[in-house]
Amino acid sequence: MxxxxxxxxxxxxxxxxxxxxxxxxxxxxxxxxxxxxxxxxxxxxxxxVGVGEEEEEEKIHWDYIPDVILAKIASNLSQWDKSEMSLVCTNWKRVILRAPRLWRHRIIRLRGNFKDRRHVNYANILGRYLNRLHLSSGLRSLRHVRKFQRAFTSIFAELYRQKVQLKELSLTELKFHIHFRGIPGGRARQGIIRSARRFLGRQGKLHYLDLNYGGMTCEEGIVLLQAASEKSAKALKALDIEELFRPGAPIHQSSEFAATLPRFVNLVQLTMNYSALSDGLLMNLAEQSNGALEFLHVRCIRGENLNHIIGTPAWRAFSGTMSKCKVEFSLLGVIRLNDIQRVLTPQMPLHTLSVVGHNDDSFQPDRTLKYVSRYLNNTIEKVVIDVSPCYKLYGRGFIDIIRDSPKLKHLEVRGRLRWHIIHDVFEFLDINFVRRGLRPTLTTLRMLVTSSPIEPYEDEAFVVEEFRPVFSRFDLMYELVIEPMFFPLPLEFREPRRVHN
Incomplete structure (x- = not known):
């Protein structure tokens, strides 16, 4: 073959x-x-390599990619990468710079140097596409306040000239009381307030306004809020004025502030400091608003003015109108029992309580829980206490808040527990819920117990393990975490060692 x-x-x-x-x-x-x-x-x-006639390979021209695909690719890139992508060729530049949805959101951090010029150019070229603008301060020296002010006013002058209507605006971390001091700082802050006031006065579609960490005087903060309420009074849904005013400012005494905030009649979410809360503000919110407020977050910071007390009648009038509103209090460094009792008025509609801070031997965890279970038990749903080091023990107050709070869903504590407390808690849940075939209202329980070698928690761990089938049956998030004690425990707080038979 x-x-x-x-x-x-x-x-x-x-x-x-x-x-x-x-x-x-x-x-x-x-x-x-x-x-x-x-x-x-x-x-x-x-x-x-082929045999026969040679065929020319078909070349792919990237500048002929469909506009829709180019815009989709650019939408997944950062602002810097989109700018670099627009420099590849004329066609890409045309597609990217003329796609409004690629430039709806801009994050600007002004530092008062030559780099701020690119943000001004952005506002000039692409500012008309903006829907969301987040501007913050990165100043590190008082010498740059005038450059910062010029860049700030230039950006908002361009947006004002182009008649931009934003939906979200954040002016954060300006910190006037730190960076804008003296005569140069005073002139710069006047220019910033004047420019921001003119721009806010034209905004009619603003849904979200964030002015936290402004450090302004009462007059400056009220001027901005009044400007925002001129055309966005009915459109604004969320307002964050946490630390808008400088520390120590008696804003709770200002009747003008109490009359300005209720102008936002359709407000759904409000975040503020306790120093700005007053009886007059709550009464005005109850009378003038449409009852749309669903979330009120109040932050109490150690060192701010906590001497005033919100009366129970004001809270009753507020809760009567704002029936759907959930009130949340965050106590940051406010751990003394007298301060907690002053801030948390009895019968207030409190839903969430968070106590966080460093213990200077003044925190009383058990008495704090007893106070909450006695005066705020009808509405409380979530309690988080994370204060360390915690010398004093949780006792009956831990059981009282679980037993007396019918709406409590989440409880998280850190500290030292008496050895029989965990057993009593699970016995209460077993008798009142599990044996009746009912799911416990308390669905999340997290106990972070600080333990020393002389305080073993083997028995408590066994109780949790015995109850674990119930966790799976009712889909409960219960956990006991034993963490070592890294701080020396004073002798007066030590309990005698238990003897296990």
Whole structure:
């Protein structure tokens, strides 16, 4: 049987042809073989080598990518990468710079140096596309306040000139009381307030306004709020004025502030400091608003003015109108029992309480829980206490808040527990819920127990393990975490060691 050999690129191919002609040949027998069917199998490096007429490879031109695909790719990139992408070619620049949805959101951090110029250029070229603007201060020196003010006013002058209507605006971390001091700082802050006031006065579609960490005087903060309420009084849904005013400012005594905030009649979410809360403000909110407020977050910071007390009648009038509103109090460093009792007025509609801070041997965890379970038990749903180091023990107050709070869903504490408390808690849940086939209202219980070598918690761990099938049955998030005690425990707080039989 005849065999033909063909050598291509130093590779020899043998073909057993037999007596018949091969498909693809133009002559009978084995005179020659058309290798076109085998062209895809012959490779020379990375290029495909074919036999017959050479075909030109089809070139892909990236500048002819459809506009929709280019815009989709650019939407997944950062602002800097989108700017770099627009420099590739004229077509890409046309597509990217003329796609409004790519430039709806801008984050600006002004530092008072030459880099701020790019933000001004952005406002000039693409500012008309903006829907959300987040501007913050990165000042590190008092020498740059004038440059900061010029960049700030230039940006908002461009947006004002183009009649931009924002939906979200954040002016945060300006910290006037730190960075804008003295005569130069006073002039700069006047220019900033004047520019921001003019721009806010034109905004009619603003849904979210964030002015936290402003450090302003009472007059400056009220001016901005009044400007925002001129056309966005009905549109604004969320307002954050946490630390808008400088520390120590008697804003709770201002009747003008109490009359300005209720102008936002459709407000859904409000975040503020306790120093700005007053009886007059709650009464005005109850009378003038539409009852749309669903979330009120009040932050109490150690060192601010906590001497005033919100009366129970004001809270009753507020809760009567704002029936859907959930009130949340965050106590940051406010751990003394007298301060907690002053801030948390009895019968107030409190839903969430968070106490966080460092203990200077003045925190009384058990008495704090007893106070909450006695005066705020009808509405409380979530309690988080994370104060360390915690010397004093949780006792009956831990059981009282679980037993007397029918709406309590989340309880998280850190500290030292008496050895029988955990057993009593699970016994109460077993008798009142599990044996009746009911799911406990308390769905999340987290106990972070600080333990020393003389305070073992083996028995408590066994109780949790015995109750674990109930966790899975009712989908409960209960956990006991034993963490080592890294601080020395004073002798007067130590309990006698338990003897295990």
């Amino acid at each position: 005849p065999v033909n050999e063909v050598s291509i690129n130093d590779v020899t191919f043998q073909f057993d042809c037999g007596e018949n002609s091969l498909p693809g040949t133009s002559h009978q027998g084995n005179e020659f073989i058309d290798l076109e069917p085998f062209g895809e199998l012959l490779c020379d490096g990375e290029e495909i």
